[in-house]
Amino acid sequence: MTTPTASETSLTVSVLLFASYADAIGRDALSLELPIPATAGDVLRTVARLAGGQQLPPRPLLAVNERYASADQPLATGDVVAIIPPVAGG
Amino acid sequence: MRTRIVRRPLDPLSLISAVSSSERGGIALFAGVVRSRNSGREVAGLEYSAYEPMAERELADILATARERFGAAVEAEHRLGRLEIGEAAVVVAAAHAHRGPAFEACRWVIDELKRQLPIWKLERYVDGELSWVAPDEETAG
Numbered sequence: 563m564t565t566p567t568a569s570e571t572s573l574t575v576s577v578l579l580f581a582s583y584a585d586a587i588g589r590d591a592l593s594l595e596l597p598i599p600a601t602a603g604d605v606l607r608t609v610a611r612l613a614g615g616q617q618l619p620p621r622p623l624l625a626v627n628e629r630y631a632s633a634d635q636p637l638a639t640g641d642v643v644a645i646i647p648p649v650a651g652g
Numbered sequence: 653m654r655t656r657i658v659r660r661p662l663d664p665l666s667l668i669s670a671v672s673s674s675e676r677g678g679i680a681l682f683a684g685v686v687r688s689r690n691s692g693r694e695v696a697g698l699e700y701s702a703y704e705p706m707a708e709r710e711l712a713d714i715l716a717t718a719r720e721r722f723g724a725a726v727e728a729e730h731r732l733g734r735l736e737i738g739e740a741a742v743v744v745a746a747a748h749a750h751r752g753p754a755f756e757a758c759r760w761v762i763d764e765l766k767r768q769l770p771i772w773k774l775e776r777y778v779d780g781e782l783s784w785v786a787p788d789e790e791t792a793g
Contacts, residue, residue, distance in 0.1 A: 578703065580701065580703055580770070580772060581701060581772035581774070581784050582772075582784040585784075625703070625706060625770070628703075628705055628706040628709055629706075629709075630768075644703055644706065644770070646703070646770050647772060647784070648786055648787045649766075649767070649768070649769060649770055649771055649772065649787060650771065650772050650773045650784075650785045650786065650787045651700070651702075651707075651730055651741075651742065651765060651766055651769040651771030651772075651773075652684045652730075652741065652742045652762065652765060652766035652771075
């Protein structure tokens, strides 16, 4: 038996924040390492624990790789998870 | 691929040209323009930002669905960056043989676009204050 390496037990995703959420956290992008298996909701819970993260609502819109996704969507290394404030185009 | 999320003034006539053909007798155009008052406050201007690649893809999907659903030719553009009062933030054009489906497609596209595109606006008030606009207190469109 070999000891599992980090890449076998965890995955790394990019997280994007926008508008009021970027202001709340004080940055618009970060990288997160999460234990496998991980979901979009796990990203949200991790970001909500950062300084300013308590300003995020409990269930904001999420996107994975530029598509709207539910919190239970499973993630793979390299995925881009966006936490999306209420949209206000038009 | 056509770029529809842009950082230049919008040109409604170019969108009309894009949907026009000799078969289409009705063209509907909607322009969403920055207005000067919102929630009782005097607005100096707006700054739009977006998750650009996702907004592009979502808009392309909305237009493809509208073409299929209404049998209409549809195009739309949304502007980003700093806009002044009276400038267009969004323009939608829809053309069909007859006016009914042209109006319906145009209305459907602007409604979907406002519901789905990951775009945000920062309002600048004349007193210098800034505020992210919530979707139910619109200043344009």
